[in-house]
Amino acid sequence: MKRIILFAACFICVLFTKAQTIKGKIVDAATKSPLSGATVMMGGKDIASTDKDGMFSFKCTSSVTISVSFVGYETQKRTANCNDELNIELAVAGNTLDNVEITATSNQNKSLLYQPSSITKLSTTELNRGNGLFLDDAINSNVPGVTMNRRAVSSGQQFNIRGYGNGSRGTRGISSNFDGQGYKVYLNGIPITDAEGITVLDDIDFGSIGNVEVVKGPAGTLYGLAIAGVVNLETVKPAKGTSIGQEVLIGNYGLQRYTTHFQYATDKSSLLVNYGHQKSDGFTIHNSSKKNFVNVAGNFQPNAKQTIMTYFGYSNSYDERSGELTPDQYNNDDYSGNIAYIRNNAHSEVLSVRAGLGHTYIFNSHIANTTTVFGTSFNNNASSAGGWSDKSSTNLGVRSTFATKFNMQSGASLSGITGVETQRQNAQAVGYNMKINPLDNQTTGANPWVVGRPYYVINTATSNNATQTATTSLFTEWTLALPHDLSFTAGLGVSNMVIRLDDRFNSATATMPSHYDTTYKGMVSPHFAINKVFNTKFSVYASYSTAYxxxxxxxxxVVTPAAGPAPASSKVNGSLKPEKGEQVEVGTKGSLLGNKLSYQLALFHTSFSNKMTTIAVPNPNNTATLYSYVVNGGEQDHKGVEAFVKYNVKGGKDGFFTSIAPFINFTYSDFKYENYKFMTGTTTANQKTYDFSGSPVAGVSKIVAAVGIDVDTKCGFYGNINHLYRDKMSVTSPDTLYTSSYNLLNAKLGFRKRVSTHFDIDLSFGVNNITSTKYPIMIFVNQLPDAYVAGPRKANYFATLKLNYIF
Known part of the structure; x- marks a missing residue:
C-alpha cells in the first residue's frame, strides 16, 4: 500500500511539473499593438511564436532565459520562472529616429527608418525648448522646409510647407497667405481643417500638445486635398499612474498661462483632463490676447481586440490685431500699426467645440478597422480695416480605415491601409461695414480718428452668404516588404469636393442668380515609393506623390458689375481648375554610431500646376478696377534640400550629465514661377500682360538653418540654447521688395526633481530673442502696402513653475 501511495505521489508531481508553462504577450513598445509572428528562442532554438494577438506560451520545468525577436525590432532577453505571464515590449531597431504614431502609413514597421517619405517628428523635447505655448518656435527651429507664422500674439497661425504659400486669397496677388489653405491639420485624428479646405488655428491649445508629425509635400493618397502636406497633432500622453498638476508661466509683455491637469494611465487605459487660461498684453499697440481652453482625451482598451479613443475640446479665444505695417513703418521702427485696423477694433474672437469618438477593432491577425466620427461647432466674429464679419459653421465627418497584413513565403509580407474620409460643412457668413461710434462727439476730416477715441461700430450689412461644402476621399496604399529590408509602396487616392453658395443678401435677377454650385471631381492622387534599409541602421528611399x-x-x-447698359451678372467660374502638386523625392535616414547619431536628408522637386491667381479688370478708362476674378495663372517649380542631424551622447554611470545632444538642420529652397503669364483688361487700350516666369516664389527664404544643444544632468538641471538664421525673402512678385535676413538666439535653463514619492517639481527660466533682433513673425505676400507683422522688439523673458502630485 505504501508503494502504491508513493508511486501515485510521484506520478502527480511529474504531471504537475509537466503542466507548468510560461505565457506572454509581445507588443510594439510605441503603439502597444500586438506583434504577430515574433519568435521566442531558448538555447538557440525556436520554442514558440506569437499568434494574431501577440500571445505565446511554452512548457517549462525551471527558470529559463529566453530571447524574443521580430523583424525590424531590437531583440530582447528576459528571464522567467514557470507560470509567469510576461508582457514584453519590443522597440523598433534604431529607435533614435522614433516611430510614426499618428501619421497614416501602410508600412507594418512604424519606424521613421522604414517610411519612404519626409516626415519630421517633434516630441516634448522640441516642443518645450521655449515656453511651449505657440508652436511656431518649435516648428521654425526643428522642421526643415516648414515655416509657421502668426498674425498676432496667438492668432492667424499658418504653415508654409515647402513654399506652397496657402493658395489664393481671392482678392489680389499670387501666392497669397491671407488664410491657411493647401495643407491639412489633424488633432488626435480629428480634422481641424474644415470641409472647404481652410485651416483656422486660433482655438488650438498648443500648450497641451505632446506630439507633432509633419508630412512634407503632396499627400493626396492618404489625406485627400493636401497639396502642401499634413500636420498631425496629438495631446500629451499621460504617464502611467494617477496625478494632478498645476503649471504657472509668467513672462514680459504681460504673458501669463495657468494650466491645471489631471492624468491617469494604466496598461489598458488613459485619461487627460486639461484646463488652460492664457493671456498677454501683446508686444505692440492693440495686440492683447486672452484664451481659455478645455481638453479631455481618453483611450480605453476593453479587451485585446478593441480600443476606444475619445476627445473633447472647448475654446474661447479673443485676439486683438493692430494690422500690418507698411515697409516704411517697419524700416523706421514705427510699430504704431494700421490706424484703419485699430479704428475698427480689429480682432478675432473664436468660440468652438470639437469632439471625436474613435474605435479600433482587430478582427484577426490580418485585418483591423479604425473608425473615427467627429464634429466641430465653430463661431467666429472678426473685424479688420475692411469691416466686420460673423461666421458660424458646423463640420461633421468620419474617417474609417482598414489596416491589413498578410505574411508570405520567404519572409515577405504585404500590408496595406484602405479607407474613406468624408466631411461636410454648413456655414453662414455675414459681412458689415462700420461707422463712427455715436458716442464719439468729435468729427472726421480735419480731425481724423486717433487712438483714444471710441472704436467704430457695426453699421449695415453688406453680404450674407450661406455655404455648403463637402469633400470625400477614397484611398488605398500597400507596402510589399521583402527580405533584406527592401520594400515597395504603391497607393491611390480619389477625391472630390462639392461647393454650394446661396446669396441671401442680394435679390436674384435674370442675369445674377442667388444660388451657385459646382463639383470638382476626379482628383486622382497616385503614390509610389521604394525603400531599402541597410543593417537596420540607415535607409535610402525614392518616392513620387501627388495631391490637389x-x-x-x-x-x-465671378460677379461682373453693371457697366453702361449692361446689367450686373454672375456665374460659376467654369474654367477654374483645381491646383495640382506633383513631387519626386529621394532621401536617406539613419541611426549610426550605436544609435548616437541620427540624421535625415531629403532632396525634392515639386511642381504646382494650374496655380491660382487673381486678375483685376479695370474700367474702359483704365482709372479704377471694375471687378476681379480668379484664374489658373501658371506653375511653380520648387527644388530643395533639407537636412537634419542630431548627436546624442549618453552620460556615464558616474558622470554629471545624463544626456548631451547637439543638433543642426538646414534648408535650401530654389523656388521659382514658371510659365506664369496672364493678361488683364477689357479693351486693347488697357490690356496688360504680367509675366512672373523665372522670379523667386514670394514668402520663402532661400536658406534657413538652425543649430542648438540640449543638456540633461543627473542632479536635475537641464537646459538648451538654439540659434535660427533665416535668409532674406521676397515680399512681392516680381521680386521688387525683400525682407532682411535675421538671426534669433534663444535659451532656457531649468531644474526638475521628484522631491518625494508623491511630488514632482519643475522650475525653468527662458529667453527668446536674446539679442533683441528686429524680425517679422509674419510677412503678408503680394498685399502691399500691408506687409509686416513685427515680432517682439525686445528680448522675451518667461519663467515656468510646474507642480505635480502623484497618487
Missing part, C-alpha cells in the same frame, strides 16, 4: 487643392467658396464664381 480645389477652389473655395469665396472665388469659385
Amino acid at each position: 487643392k480645389a477652389p473655395v467658396s469665396s472665388y469659385f464664381y
Whole structure:
C-alpha cells in the first residue's frame, strides 16, 4: 500500500511539473499593438511564436532565459520562472529616429527608418525648448522646409510647407497667405481643417500638445486635398499612474498661462483632463490676447481586440490685431500699426467645440478597422480695416480605415491601409461695414480718428452668404516588404469636393442668380515609393506623390458689375481648375554610431500646376478696377534640400550629465514661377500682360538653418540654447521688395526633481530673442502696402513653475 501511495505521489508531481508553462504577450513598445509572428528562442532554438494577438506560451520545468525577436525590432532577453505571464515590449531597431504614431502609413514597421517619405517628428523635447505655448518656435527651429507664422500674439497661425504659400486669397496677388489653405491639420485624428479646405488655428491649445508629425509635400493618397502636406497633432500622453498638476508661466509683455491637469494611465487605459487660461498684453499697440481652453482625451482598451479613443475640446479665444505695417513703418521702427485696423477694433474672437469618438477593432491577425466620427461647432466674429464679419459653421465627418497584413513565403509580407474620409460643412457668413461710434462727439476730416477715441461700430450689412461644402476621399496604399529590408509602396487616392453658395443678401435677377454650385471631381492622387534599409541602421528611399487643392467658396464664381447698359451678372467660374502638386523625392535616414547619431536628408522637386491667381479688370478708362476674378495663372517649380542631424551622447554611470545632444538642420529652397503669364483688361487700350516666369516664389527664404544643444544632468538641471538664421525673402512678385535676413538666439535653463514619492517639481527660466533682433513673425505676400507683422522688439523673458502630485 505504501508503494502504491508513493508511486501515485510521484506520478502527480511529474504531471504537475509537466503542466507548468510560461505565457506572454509581445507588443510594439510605441503603439502597444500586438506583434504577430515574433519568435521566442531558448538555447538557440525556436520554442514558440506569437499568434494574431501577440500571445505565446511554452512548457517549462525551471527558470529559463529566453530571447524574443521580430523583424525590424531590437531583440530582447528576459528571464522567467514557470507560470509567469510576461508582457514584453519590443522597440523598433534604431529607435533614435522614433516611430510614426499618428501619421497614416501602410508600412507594418512604424519606424521613421522604414517610411519612404519626409516626415519630421517633434516630441516634448522640441516642443518645450521655449515656453511651449505657440508652436511656431518649435516648428521654425526643428522642421526643415516648414515655416509657421502668426498674425498676432496667438492668432492667424499658418504653415508654409515647402513654399506652397496657402493658395489664393481671392482678392489680389499670387501666392497669397491671407488664410491657411493647401495643407491639412489633424488633432488626435480629428480634422481641424474644415470641409472647404481652410485651416483656422486660433482655438488650438498648443500648450497641451505632446506630439507633432509633419508630412512634407503632396499627400493626396492618404489625406485627400493636401497639396502642401499634413500636420498631425496629438495631446500629451499621460504617464502611467494617477496625478494632478498645476503649471504657472509668467513672462514680459504681460504673458501669463495657468494650466491645471489631471492624468491617469494604466496598461489598458488613459485619461487627460486639461484646463488652460492664457493671456498677454501683446508686444505692440492693440495686440492683447486672452484664451481659455478645455481638453479631455481618453483611450480605453476593453479587451485585446478593441480600443476606444475619445476627445473633447472647448475654446474661447479673443485676439486683438493692430494690422500690418507698411515697409516704411517697419524700416523706421514705427510699430504704431494700421490706424484703419485699430479704428475698427480689429480682432478675432473664436468660440468652438470639437469632439471625436474613435474605435479600433482587430478582427484577426490580418485585418483591423479604425473608425473615427467627429464634429466641430465653430463661431467666429472678426473685424479688420475692411469691416466686420460673423461666421458660424458646423463640420461633421468620419474617417474609417482598414489596416491589413498578410505574411508570405520567404519572409515577405504585404500590408496595406484602405479607407474613406468624408466631411461636410454648413456655414453662414455675414459681412458689415462700420461707422463712427455715436458716442464719439468729435468729427472726421480735419480731425481724423486717433487712438483714444471710441472704436467704430457695426453699421449695415453688406453680404450674407450661406455655404455648403463637402469633400470625400477614397484611398488605398500597400507596402510589399521583402527580405533584406527592401520594400515597395504603391497607393491611390480619389477625391472630390462639392461647393454650394446661396446669396441671401442680394435679390436674384435674370442675369445674377442667388444660388451657385459646382463639383470638382476626379482628383486622382497616385503614390509610389521604394525603400531599402541597410543593417537596420540607415535607409535610402525614392518616392513620387501627388495631391490637389480645389477652389473655395469665396472665388469659385465671378460677379461682373453693371457697366453702361449692361446689367450686373454672375456665374460659376467654369474654367477654374483645381491646383495640382506633383513631387519626386529621394532621401536617406539613419541611426549610426550605436544609435548616437541620427540624421535625415531629403532632396525634392515639386511642381504646382494650374496655380491660382487673381486678375483685376479695370474700367474702359483704365482709372479704377471694375471687378476681379480668379484664374489658373501658371506653375511653380520648387527644388530643395533639407537636412537634419542630431548627436546624442549618453552620460556615464558616474558622470554629471545624463544626456548631451547637439543638433543642426538646414534648408535650401530654389523656388521659382514658371510659365506664369496672364493678361488683364477689357479693351486693347488697357490690356496688360504680367509675366512672373523665372522670379523667386514670394514668402520663402532661400536658406534657413538652425543649430542648438540640449543638456540633461543627473542632479536635475537641464537646459538648451538654439540659434535660427533665416535668409532674406521676397515680399512681392516680381521680386521688387525683400525682407532682411535675421538671426534669433534663444535659451532656457531649468531644474526638475521628484522631491518625494508623491511630488514632482519643475522650475525653468527662458529667453527668446536674446539679442533683441528686429524680425517679422509674419510677412503678408503680394498685399502691399500691408506687409509686416513685427515680432517682439525686445528680448522675451518667461519663467515656468510646474507642480505635480502623484497618487
